Amino acid sequence: xxxxxxxxxxxxxxxxxxxxxxxxxxxxxxxxxxxxxxxxxxxxxxxxxxxxxxxxxxxxxxxxxxxxxxxxxxxxxxxxxxxxxxxxxxxxxxxxxxxxxxxxxxxxxxxxxxxxxxxxxxxxxxxxxxxxxxxxxxxxxxxxxxxxxxxxxxxxxxxxxxxxxxxxxxxxxxxxxxxxxxxxxxxxxxxxxxxxxxxxxxxxxxxxxxxxxxxxxxxxxxxxxxxxxxxxxxxxxxxxxxxxxxxxxxxxxxxxxxxxxxxxxxxxxxxxxxxxxxxxxxxxxxxxxxxxxxxx
Amino acid sequence: xxxxxxxxxxxxxxxxxxxxxxxxxxxxxxxxxxxxxxxxxxxxxxxxxxxxxxxxxxxxxxxxxxxxxxxxxxxxxxxxxxxxxxxxxxxxxxxxxxxxxxxxxxxxxxxxxxxxxxxxxxxxxxxxxxxxxxxxxxxxxxxxxxxxxxxxxxxxxxxxxxxxxxxxxxxxxxxxxxxxxxxxxxxxxxxxxxxxxxxxxxxxxxxxxxxxxxxxxxxxxxxxxxxxxxxxxxxxxxxxxxxxxxxxxxxxxxxxxxxxxxxxxxxxxxxxxxxxxxxxxxxxxxxxxxxxxxxxxxxxxxxxxxxxxxxxxxxxxxxxxxxxxxxxxxx
Numbered sequence: 001x002x003x004x005x006x007x008x009x010x011x012x013x014x015x016x017x018x019x020x021x022x023x024x025x026x027x028x029x030x031x032x033x034x035x036x037x038x039x040x041x042x043x044x045x046x047x048x049x050x051x052x053x054x055x056x057x058x059x060x061x062x063x064x065x066x067x068x069x070x071x072x073x074x075x076x077x078x079x080x081x082x083x084x085x086x087x088x089x090x091x092x093x094x095x096x097x098x099x100x101x102x103x104x105x106x107x108x109x110x111x112x113x114x115x116x117x118x119x120x121x122x123x124x125x126x127x128x129x130x131x132x133x134x135x136x137x138x139x140x141x142x143x144x145x146x147x148x149x150x151x152x153x154x155x156x157x158x159x160x161x162x163x164x165x166x167x168x169x170x171x172x173x174x175x176x177x178x179x180x181x182x183x184x185x186x187x188x189x190x191x192x193x194x195x196x197x198x199x200x201x202x203x204x205x206x207x208x209x210x211x212x213x214x215x216x217x218x219x220x221x222x223x224x225x226x227x228x229x230x231x232x233x234x235x236x237x238x239x240x241x242x243x244x245x246x247x248x249x250x251x252x253x254x255x256x257x258x259x260x261x262x263x264x265x266x267x268x269x270x271x272x273x274x275x276x277x278x279x280x281x282x283x284x285x286x287x288x289x290x291x292x293x294x295x296x
Numbered sequence: 297x298x299x300x301x302x303x304x305x306x307x308x309x310x311x312x313x314x315x316x317x318x319x320x321x322x323x324x325x326x327x328x329x330x331x332x333x334x335x336x337x338x339x340x341x342x343x344x345x346x347x348x349x350x351x352x353x354x355x356x357x358x359x360x361x362x363x364x365x366x367x368x369x370x371x372x373x374x375x376x377x378x379x380x381x382x383x384x385x386x387x388x389x390x391x392x393x394x395x396x397x398x399x400x401x402x403x404x405x406x407x408x409x410x411x412x413x414x415x416x417x418x419x420x421x422x423x424x425x426x427x428x429x430x431x432x433x434x435x436x437x438x439x440x441x442x443x444x445x446x447x448x449x450x451x452x453x454x455x456x457x458x459x460x461x462x463x464x465x466x467x468x469x470x471x472x473x474x475x476x477x478x479x480x481x482x483x484x485x486x487x488x489x490x491x492x493x494x495x496x497x498x499x500x501x502x503x504x505x506x507x508x509x510x511x512x513x514x515x516x517x518x519x520x521x522x523x524x525x526x527x528x529x530x531x532x533x534x535x536x537x538x539x540x541x542x543x544x545x546x547x548x549x550x551x552x553x554x555x556x557x558x559x560x561x562x563x564x565x566x567x568x569x570x571x572x573x574x575x576x577x578x579x580x581x582x583x584x585x586x587x588x589x590x591x592x593x594x595x596x597x598x599x600x601x602x603x604x605x606x607x608x609x610x611x612x613x614x615x616x617x618x619x620x621x622x623x624x625x626x627x
Contacts, residue, residue, distance in 0.1 A: 016397070
């Protein structure tokens with residue numbers, strides 16, 4: 001902090017002359033993501049939670065099949081295959097869906113983390129430094145989006161894989177052929193990652209729009225976890241029309257994307273995926289416009 | 297170089313900046329002075345492209361800030377010492393900011409050393425004192441070795457050594473031909489740092505001039521006279537059409553007459569004078585004089601005539617109290 005320090009240090013052009021590029025902003029956002037202790041801790045806990053809840057939920061399924069086989073329904077014992085087939089189709093309860101058994105906790109935590117990734121910058125004032133360094137603004141959103149998509153996709157896929165590796169041997173005693181080549185297993189691992197990445201993008205958009213962590217997380221939880229309940233009540237309303245509405249909710253359409261096969265009266269998996277993608281875009285576009293137009 | 301033309305910003309019903317035009321020249325330290333709420337920070341945010349002007353325009357080094365390919369090399373800004381994530385260390389914050397321009401980590405280490413943050417660089421920025429936060433903000437502004445430096449109240453919360461360091465840094469960078477734009481509500485600080493002053497009040501520019509010219513234009517030469525016979529001397533002086541004020545017992549302030557003439561008059565009339573002191577306005581007083589009608593948030597705690605915005609009292613002692621009150625309220 002003395003004058004000589006200023007003169008000697010400042011004489012050297014050590015700062016370089018490089019300009020802002022998307023890759024550099026991406027690097028900056030990756031550094032930001034890595035350098036928060038709370039984030040790293042949260043990712044580890046999320047991994048543990050996805051696998052842990054996945055195993056618990058696998059245990060519930062094992063118990064259900066076991067009951068059907070040992071005790072049976074209305075005094076009538078069922079075969080293992082009958083029990084497995086009695087899972088309602090497309091409900092995410094099938095055995096091929098085991099990798100995603102704990103996915104909901106991942107959606108909750110990674111979605112919230114995405115809200116925080118930008119809303120905490122608004123809360124702390126960091127956003128002003130960020131927008132000074134990259135005044136194009138949209139590149140920052142894009143870089144944050146890439147970081148979140150990569151992190152949530154990789155974490156979900158790895159956690160799903162580990163869940164399946166640990167859970168599938170549980171069902172060996174039923175003589176079921178449950179492995180990586182079972183229909184839908186690999187599909188659900190990879191689509192599970194996409195689904196969580198999509199939720200993270202919705203979270204990032206909400207954080208940008210609301211500039212507020214608590215508000216953004218509340219809205220996200222409302223959309224992903226409360227709306228489905230509202231949808232169930234809605235389907236009880238008189239008239240055929242209301243029965244078809246709930247499947248278009250983000251969580252229902254996204255959930256359908258994770259399962260395989262056609263089920264009458266619900267969206268096909270690819271259609272569910274497209275509807276969910278539509279929701280992601282629906283949230284991202286206003287967020288990008290607001291970010292560009294609004295005062296920081 | 298910063299060029300603003302008809303810059304205006306309206307928030308709802310409130311006009312924060314009311315169509316101001318000014319130019320900040322390179323090679324000089326330009327002070328941006330004004331009471332709280334005068335529009336200083338809003339103007340600086342518009343320069344940095346954080347807030348969009350309602351109308352008018354401002355360009356830095358020939359372009360809008362956001363149109364520069366390497367904005368951090370063009371303009372470094374300290375707008376808000378709290379523009380840092382509280383849970384991230386100072387070093388990591390600077391590293392993330394530097395990464396946007398491919399500025400090497402060696403430069404990050406340099407600005408940390410320059411600003412005296414070495415000892416706390418790995419600690420969370422949220423735990424920093426106001427002064428440390430300011431130093432981090434200044435380090436952030438210096439990262440790109442910018443051509444133009446914009447500092448919003450940089451000495452707020454700094455220790456005397458830090459204040460002097462900022463002053464030296466500003467003067468040094470200006471001598472290197474860089475554009476330095478510093479806002480403050482402390483005239484005394486600006487008097488020692490700035491070459492040129494832009495004074496703003498209620499969103500309008502009140503003065504755009506050199507430090508010397510500002511004092512000259514606002515100064516009111518007067519003489520402090522102490523005598524037991526204040527009434528008589530007042531009458532004698534009033535005969536010459538001279539303005540005289542009495543603020544304390546046995547003390548007069550006489551405007552517009554040389555001390556010699558007062559002494560002669562007293563001698564001729566056998567009035568005993570036991571003190572005769574010429575007073576010149578300080579820059580602080582010139583500033584109060586200039587902004588007294590423009591202060592948005594009046595402080596009435598002192599109650600006396602010295603409250604900013606009240607009738608200006610010439611007595612240096614009272615003037616100082618008033619300055620202290622203002623600082624106390626504003627910081």
